[in-house]
Amino acid sequence: MPSLGVRLQLLxxxxxxxxxxxxxxxxxxxxEVTNRDSDxxxxxxxxxxxxxxxxxxxxxxxxxxxxxxRVIIMxxxxxxxxxxxxxxxxxxxxxxxxxxxESTLHVFGKDVGVMLNLEEKSETYPNQPxxxxxxxxxxxYATLGLVPQVSxxxxxxxxxxxxxxxxxxxxxxxxxxxxxxxxVFYIEPTPIPGINTAYWGLDNRLGIPQPALTMNxxxxxxxxxxxxxxxxxxxPARPQVTIVEPLTKMNISIPVxxxxxxxxxxxxxxxxxxTLPRDAANLSAMQAGLRAxxxxxxxxxxxxxxxxxxxVRYGQALKARRLVGVRGVGFSYDGNYYVREVTHRIRRGExxxxxxxxxxxxxxxxxxxxx
Numbered sequence: 001m002p003s004l005g006v007r008l009q010l011l012x013x014x015x016x017x018x019x020x021x022x023x024x025x026x027x028x029x030x031x032e033v034t035n036r037d038s039d040x041x042x043x044x045x046x047x048x049x050x051x052x053x054x055x056x057x058x059x060x061x062x063x064x065x066x067x068x069x070r071v072i073i074m075x076x077x078x079x080x081x082x083x084x085x086x087x088x089x090x091x092x093x094x095x096x097x098x099x100x101x102e103s104t105l106h107v108f109g110k111d112v113g114v115m116l117n118l119e120e121k122s123e124t125y126p127n128q129p130x131x132x133x134x135x136x137x138x139x140x141y142a143t144l145g146l147v148p149q150v151s152x153x154x155x156x157x158x159x160x161x162x163x164x165x166x167x168x169x170x171x172x173x174x175x176x177x178x179x180x181x182x183x184v185f186y187i188e189p190t191p192i193p194g195i196n197t198a199y200w201g202l203d204n205r206l207g208i209p210q211p212a213l214t215m216n217x218x219x220x221x222x223x224x225x226x227x228x229x230x231x232x233x234x235x236p237a238r239p240q241v242t243i244v245e246p247l248t249k250m251n252i253s254i255p256v257x258x259x260x261x262x263x264x265x266x267x268x269x270x271x272x273x274x275t276l277p278r279d280a281a282n283l284s285a286m287q288a289g290l291r292a293x294x295x296x297x298x299x300x301x302x303x304x305x306x307x308x309x310x311x312v313r314y315g316q317a318l319k320a321r322r323l324v325g326v327r328g329v330g331f332s333y334d335g336n337y338y339v340r341e342v343t344h345r346i347r348r349g350e351x352x353x354x355x356x357x358x359x360x361x362x363x364x365x366x367x368x369x370x371x
Contacts, residue, residue, distance in 0.1 A: 006312060006351045009081075010045075011072035011193060012064060015143070017086075020064075027059060029104070031346040033073055033084040035320040037203070037339075038184065041111040043073060043085050049094070049103035057094075057103070065089060065107050068115075072193050075317060075346070082317035083189040084344055086145075086196055087111045112144045112196060113187040116171035123166040126159045130177040131200070134185075137170045138198045145194045146187065151201030153181055174200065186321065204321050205262060209336050211316065212325035212369050213309060213355075220371065222314045224352065227307035227326065229333050231269075235302045236360070238271035264323075264336050266363030269302035301358040305337065311344075311351040318342050318353050326357070327369040335364030 010025055011017035030046040047065075049057045059065065067089045074083045091108040116137075125133045131153040138148040157164055166173040178185040178200055185200045214220050215227065241254040305326070311317065318324065320342045327334050337357035345352045 005078075006346075007076040008346060009074040009076065011074070012069055014069055017070050017072045017194065024059070024064065029347070031073060031344070033344040033346075035085070035188070035342045035344075037186070037321045037341065040113060041085050041087065041186075041188070043071065043087055043109050045071075045073075045107045047105040047107070048101060049096075049105050050101060057105070059105060060094070065092070065105070067091070067109075070112070071107075071109055072189070074193065075311075075344075075351070077311060077316055077351075080316065081191065083191065083193060084317060085111055086189040086194065088114055090114065111187055112146070113171060113198075115144060116141060116174070117169045120169050121166055125164045125166070127157065128164065129153045129156045130164070130181055133164060134174050134177055134200050137174055138200075140170075145196050146198045147190070147195060149197050149199045149201070151183065155181075188321070203338065205264065205323060205338055207323065209323040209325045209370070210318060210339075211314065212327045212371050213307070213314075214371070215328035217328045221328070223307050223309045225308045227305050227329060227333075227357075229303060229305045229329070231303050231362075233269060233272055233302065236269050236271040237273040237275045239275050239277060241277055263361070264338065264359045264365065265303075265361035266335075266365055268361035301338075302361055303333070303359045304340075305333070305357040305359075306355065308352055308354045311353050314353070317344065318355055324355075324357070325369040325371075327371075331364060332362045334369055335359070335366070336369075 008025070008028075008031070010020040010028070012020045012024075024047075027047045027049075028045060029048050030044075032044045033041070034043070035041045047059055049059055069089045070087070071089060072083060072086045074081055076082075087109040088111075089107055089109040093106040093108070095104045095106070097103045125136075128136075129152075131150050135148050135150045138146050138150070164177075168176075174185050177183075183201050184203055185198075187196050187198050189196050213223050213227065215223050242251050243254060244250070245252055309318070318339065320339045322339050323336050324339050325336055337359045339355060340358045341356040343354040345354065
């Protein structure tokens with residue numbers, strides 16, 4: 001167990017977040033941060049309110065928590081810093097009380113990606129592949145500290161054939177282009193406060209897994225509540241794609257793999273359902289295949305798991321959008337999983353992490369799961 005335990009640091013400011021003053025930190029009663037593999041990351045900070053005058057609460061009058069102030073929530077587990085979210089305040093909820101000291105302010109917010117979703121645009125991008133368009137859009141938000149990490153695409157549109165066009169916000173268009181290529185898009189903080197990675201590419205199902213979630217192993221056990229697993233045979237789907245050849249008007253079936261990512265289990269579940277991607281007949285073979293793979297990838301997980309662990313015993317902050325090992329639950333469910341969602345719950349003297357995992361089938365790929 002780390003000798004220094006867990007310490008919280010809160011940075012806040014209108015553009016460049018700075019360490020929050022002690023009175024603000026002292027009034028924090030609870031923090032909840034949720035990291036997801038899709039949609040926005042979010043946070044909720046609860047403060048105890050006290051009236052500094054007969055007119056209003058000092059915390060509200062200071063303006064420090066007014067939207068859209070930027071907030072960075074960081075924890076130190078031992079000596080290692082972990083930035084849980086770099087976000088923007090979007091909402092307040094005030095719960096006054098008749099009893100002194102029991103009034104509460106709840107501050108809600110989302111990751112800085114919400115700033116990409118504020119202005120609708122109508123733009124065209126002739127002769128530009130999707131990856132170039134995405135890089136251009138992300139680069140226009142350099143003031144948010146966004147560093148593009150964009151996977152290249154090979155489909156280059158010809159102006160006489162089609163012109164990529166944007167009708168909506170930058171975030172909506174980036175996600176649309178990601179779905180068209182079988183990719184995901186998310187923004188997550190780097191170890192440097194104020195600098196964020198804007199990732200546009202395949203699900204991160206490669207690399208070294210995070211330290212294992214352990215059950216039934218005595219002092220090595222770090223899961224507070226037993227992990228609950230669910231097997232859904234109707235989850236996976238097999239896409240069936242047919243395009244129309246523009247010259248001969250013949251129907252051509254496109255073979256499509258069930259997923260672009262590597263398998264995580266020894267016995268992946270068979271797809272019982274067949275899907276027909278809509279509006280694919282007039283697409284090219286590459287475009288139709290990517291659209292089908294996108295739909296299949298979103299429903300490829302047959303097994304899901306959920307549980308809760310103690311961050312101090314685990315020794316670090318569990319990250320979503322990464323792999324993690326699971327051991328001590330039997331061969332059928334041991335092995336590596338993709339972390340779909342993590343919710344960090346922090347109170348004085350307590351730091352819990354609720355998690356949601358997913359995988360394509362039964363059985364560990366390797367006979368040993370590393371701690």
